[in-house]
Amino acid sequence: MPYTRHLVERGSSHSFVAKARAPTVTMPRIKALTTGSIPGFMDVVMNLNSPALLEDNLLWQAKAAGKKIIFYGDDTWVRLFPKHFMEYDGTTSFFVSDYTEVDNNVTRHLDSTLKRDDWDILILHYLGLDHIGHLSGPHSSLIGPKLLEMDDILKKIHSSLTSRETEGSLPNLLVLCGDHGMSETGSHGGSSDPEINTPLVLISSAFKRKVGMEKPGTVEQVDMLPTLALSLGLPISQNSVGRLIQPVFEETSLRDQLRFMHLNGFQLNCLLKDSTPNFQKEEGYEMFHLAEKSHGNWIKLYLEGNTSEVLNNLGRKVLRQYLDALKAMSSALSKQLGKYDMYSMIVGMILVIQVLLILLLVMPEALSRGAEVEVPLTSALVSLPFYMLWLLCCSIQVLVCTSAESSCYLCNVSWGLVLTVITTLSAMLCVLLTITGRKLTSGEKTGTKSCYSGFSELDVLLLIGTLGNVISLASSSFIEEEHQTWYFLINTLCLTIFQDVCRKYFRERRNSIDDCSYLAPKQDLPSLLSTISEQGIGSQKWLALSTPLLTLVCCRLLRSLNQTGVQWAHLPDLSHWLNSGEHKAELSLLAAASLVLIFFLVQKYCSLVSKIALALGLLGVYSYRAAVGNVLFPWQRGSQGISKGTVEARFVYIFVLGILFTGSKDLLRSQVITADSRLKNKGLWEVYSGIVLLCALLFRPHNLPVLACSLLIQTAMAQYIWKELRYDAAQTTIMHYWFGQAFFYFQGNSNNIGTVDILAGFVGFESYVAIPAIFLTAFSTYSGPLLWASHLVCYLSSEQDSRHPASVGHGCYCFALLRSIPTVAYIILVTAMRYHLFIWSVFSPKLLYEAMHALVTTAVCIFFAAMDQNHSGQS
Amino acid sequence: MRDLEINIKGMVSAHAIIASSIFIATLMPHFFVEKYSVYGTHLAWLYSVSGSVAVVNFIIFWLLGISPPTKKHTLGYKVSRTVRSCLHFVVSCLFLHLVLVLYGAPLLESALETFSLAVLLSSLTTVRCLCVLGPNVQAWIRVFSRDGAMSIWDTSLQITTACTAIGTLMGAFPIPLDWERPWQVWPISCSLGGTFGFLTGLIVAPGWIYWHRKQLTYKCK
Numbered sequence A: 001m002p003y004t005r006h007l008v009e010r011g012s013s014h015s016f017v018a019k020a021r022a023p024t025v026t027m028p029r030i031k032a033l034t035t036g037s038i039p040g041f042m043d044v045v046m047n048l049n050s051p052a053l054l055e056d057n058l059l060w061q062a063k064a065a066g067k068k069i070i071f072y073g074d075d076t077w078v079r080l081f082p083k084h085f086m087e088y089d090g091t092t093s094f095f096v097s098d099y100t101e102v103d104n105n106v107t108r109h110l111d112s113t114l115k116r117d118d119w120d121i122l123i124l125h126y127l128g129l130d131h132i133g134h135l136s137g138p139h140s141s142l143i144g145p146k147l148l149e150m151d152d153i154l155k156k157i158h159s160s161l162t163s164r165e166t167e168g169s170l171p172n173l174l175v176l177c178g179d180h181g182m183s184e185t186g187s188h189g190g191s192s193d194p195e196i197n198t199p200l201v202l203i204s205s206a207f208k209r210k211v212g213m214e215k216p217g218t219v220e221q222v223d224m225l226p227t228l229a230l231s232l233g234l235p236i237s238q239n240s241v242g243r244l245i246q247p248v249f250e251e252t253s254l255r256d257q258l259r260f261m262h263l264n265g266f267q268l269n270c271l272l273k274d275s276t277p278n279f280q281k282e283e284g285y286e287m288f289h290l291a292e293k294s295h296g297n298w299i300k301l302y303l304e305g306n307t308s309e310v311l312n313n314l315g316r317k318v319l320r321q322y323l324d325a326l327k328a329m330s331s332a333l334s335k336q337l338g339k340y341d342m343y344s345m346i347v348g349m350i351l352v353i354q355v356l357l358i359l360l361l362v363m364p365e366a367l368s369r370g371a372e373v374e375v376p377l378t379s380a381l382v383s384l385p386f387y388m389l390w391l392l393c394c395s396i397q398v399l400v401c402t403s404a405e406s407s408c409y410l411c412n413v414s415w416g417l418v419l420t421v422i423t424t425l426s427a428m429l430c431v432l433l434t435i436t437g438r439k440l441t442s443g444e445k446t447g448t449k450s451c452y453s454g455f456s457e458l459d460v461l462l463l464i465g466t467l468g469n470v471i472s473l474a475s476s477s478f479i480e481e482e483h484q485t486w487y488f489l490i491n492t493l494c495l496t497i498f499q500d501v502c503r504k505y506f507r508e509r510r511n512s513i514d515d516c517s518y519l520a521p522k523q524d525l526p527s528l529l530s531t532i533s534e535q536g537i538g539s540q541k542w543l544a545l546s547t548p549l550l551t552l553v554c555c556r557l558l559r560s561l562n563q564t565g566v567q568w569a570h571l572p573d574l575s576h577w578l579n580s581g582e583h584k585a586e587l588s589l590l591a592a593a594s595l596v597l598i599f600f601l602v603q604k605y606c607s608l609v610s611k612i613a614l615a616l617g618l619l620g621v622y623s624y625r626a627a628v629g630n631v632l633f634p635w636q637r638g639s640q641g642i643s644k645g646t647v648e649a650r651f652v653y654i655f656v657l658g659i660l661f662t663g664s665k666d667l668l669r670s671q672v673i674t675a676d677s678r679l680k681n682k683g684l685w686e687v688y689s690g691i692v693l694l695c696a697l698l699f700r701p702h703n704l705p706v707l708a709c710s711l712l713i714q715t716a717m718a719q720y721i722w723k724e725l726r727y728d729a730a731q732t733t734i735m736h737y738w739f740g741q742a743f744f745y746f747q748g749n750s751n752n753i754g755t756v757d758i759l760a761g762f763v764g765f766e767s768y769v770a771i772p773a774i775f776l777t778a779f780s781t782y783s784g785p786l787l788w789a790s791h792l793v794c795y796l797s798s799e800q801d802s803r804h805p806a807s808v809g810h811g812c813y814c815f816a817l818l819r820s821i822p823t824v825a826y827i828i829l830v831t832a833m834r835y836h837l838f839i840w841s842v843f844s845p846k847l848l849y850e851a852m853h854a855l856v857t858t859a860v861c862i863f864f865a866a867m868d869q870n871h872s873g874q875s
Numbered sequence B: 001m002r003d004l005e006i007n008i009k010g011m012v013s014a015h016a017i018i019a020s021s022i023f024i025a026t027l028m029p030h031f032f033v034e035k036y037s038v039y040g041t042h043l044a045w046l047y048s049v050s051g052s053v054a055v056v057n058f059i060i061f062w063l064l065g066i067s068p069p070t071k072k073h074t075l076g077y078k079v080s081r082t083v084r085s086c087l088h089f090v091v092s093c094l095f096l097h098l099v100l101v102l103y104g105a106p107l108l109e110s111a112l113e114t115f116s117l118a119v120l121l122s123s124l125t126t127v128r129c130l131c132v133l134g135p136n137v138q139a140w141i142r143v144f145s146r147d148g149a150m151s152i153w154d155t156s157l158q159i160t161t162a163c164t165a166i167g168t169l170m171g172a173f174p175i176p177l178d179w180e181r182p183w184q185v186w187p188i189s190c191s192l193g194g195t196f197g198f199l200t201g202l203i204v205a206p207g208w209i210y211w212h213r214k215q216l217t218y219k220c221k
């Protein structure tokens, strides 16, 4: 950006690095810029549909002061400030794959607006750069031209502003800033350095001309608000925690500077009084009052007409006092930002703990042969303790809501919801008590008979792995690098399975020789062995032996496909290499090979119609990617015009829906009419293949091998390991769950908001449509766990008929338990660590992921239960 | 039963010698290598430990005569046996290297470090197997399958090998932590973990055998 560079180096400007706080998502950042407060994490969720901003903010103040504001750009602003602008044109920011239209939309108004002079504030929010980042990362070849375009726009605005400035009129201020940075992968949301460092350049003829380039100072993003407010002569917004950027006011008189400091300090002081109960103890409070006093003395001297050097020095001292006070108050305020609504948090926590306890208590019944759990809900609902508890909870609710300032969430929601919560709470407590009571009495009768004869290495590993993962969530590093945990567990699991396989095939030999084989002389072993291998478990054995190894190799390859996490995220990986532009041919080949592999792995249990639909669908996926410009057709030389690929994507959607429809039709028929288990299995498999096809469409082309590998591993494991080694439903479920988790990270996800691939939400849509976009994004993010869960359903229900009659029920139970243990543990952990330094940057995003994952799991479990209902209906 | 107790005593002393050899190997390079420290010149420590453990193991088991009886005492047989043992050792190093890479060790960078860790691990585990069982894969598979132990040495082999493996796996845990300590560098935490695991195994094995001496019935010795 040559012009901007020139301005920063030589012009009358001030430049800073403004630190944004996590979450570095647009909406909370705009809030921070306009209110000066630090938005909470809930705002990320709200990012999708931002309601109007009701807090005191700069735009409202400006409007109240009669300033006329014009806005062009990201329509998040328009939704946040619906009535503030005199004139506006919002551009939807959700169509991420477009980076020219969005900016032309802003620029086209610029010329006419700059000619007029009926406005006071003009806000422009360009989106193109952000979209290029999401599309192809910070090193894309598109970045350079885009920055030049922005530079031209800045030049245009600056020259028009300077030409407008006439003698006597107030100088204009041109502010160039970013709402957030861009991570190494081109997205944002997390708290890595490139994401939180944003530029802030203030250009005005009021500033002194610079002689040379200085190193820009570091300020907080929220500091911009008081600075802007005071330069515009507006009151500072009530909730601002920023302190003004002092160098900006260097050119004003000392008296004015002190005045500004006092205003800022006064506002912070008020906020401190409001938010801290014992504000007198705060260091900043004291300092501010001291500074205020010396300020008063200085004014007195000043009014007496004293203009000596002493006065000047004294003034500088007061200024420094103010600066220190501001710093102390600001940091005190941003530290105690977490005003936690403990009452609601505890209620929520009790609810989830109750669910977990009920799940744990019914374990023996759930894992019994019948897999039938009876929850004594009706008896609990008519019992006396239930009503007592209900009344108790109601009175607590009333007590809390009337005593406190009713800032808690549960006091502000509708009474219907509150009553539901209270009823659920007390009902579950009663159920819990009933079950415990029943357990105790029956336990005395039968005596505690251990049902587990002994754990194998695999059981120990599964148990330790699950618990170890839960414990590791207490450490922020392990949350950031959770993928390492899962890769580690998967590897160990494969090695253990390998050992089991070895054991099985070698022990079988020995047992067939002799029960006490050791008595047999050693020389005879080889000859005996050879006879047995002739009888031939031959190929079966070798395939079974090679399956865990194949899995290990696949996992190793996938691991180097996407680097995720924090510490090693910057390392080069295969996906960078594939997406770098020069390797389009390789990427195309890889994607095509993966799609072919996917077809061969999925088609085996499908009906002919579904097979054809699947093949066409996968072809459609490839042509969609070719249309979008990700991959090439062999006959296509160079990139033609890049379209949005809507037609191709919709073509695939039709096949997805078709396959899902045939699948569910088969399922319904098997359930309602014929009770035919083979039909049901076919239906399940078709639903599964529909899911696979949808995944193939939503995955970026470099991620298609992830899908292919997961299908490969599933097929091989189901064929040679799970069936042959007779792992029970619980073990199989845990393995599926682990693999699902590992594939979540293989896809390139992490516990950081920034890695969510929001492009998936736009596949096949011309513009942003809320519900499908959210659904598709969630689906593509959680496709790893979903794929494995749906495979689990298929696998267990095919098992159900042969050996294990209750396996689907067991699987469902284990799946629910596996998800609820970490979730509950994590909720408790987060509550305990709510004052941790990394609570907003590390723990909260993980909580969002956990919540979303729990939601997905619930959907899967409901599907499971529906399948199981059918089984119990049959028998 | 008396036999067993004598054997256990022998094992305790053998294990004590092996353990002390590890400590000596940790201290010895001070006199030969400049600026020696376990973290700084980690590879020197690693090779010193693996070499001494291998040699001491070999000597002890040769002196105790635990090694499986050789049927032929011809020179040619002995030579072929030695060659096969070496081959097994090299193969086990390569195999462990492969496993480490599968666990996520970098493929090309720091390949030397990874291979050194593989050498350490195989000298902690494979050398003992070679000493106790000889280069006989069938016997190895027997020992490492369930209820496959035929003598207290087999049991101790099982325990030390399992402890070494678990120790190495445990050693991988600190790697993702962002503490920036010198021992978080690959492969220091893993090799230290493996060594500590091995030491624990050396201590635990005689004790475990002693406590379970009633249940242990080695039918076919």
Ligand SMILES: [Zn+2]
Pocket (backbone or CB within 6 Å): A025, A026, A130, A179, A180
């Ligand atoms: Zn943004």
Ligand SMILES: [Zn+2]
Pocket (backbone or CB within 6 Å): A130, A131, A134, A188
């Ligand atoms: Zn963005």
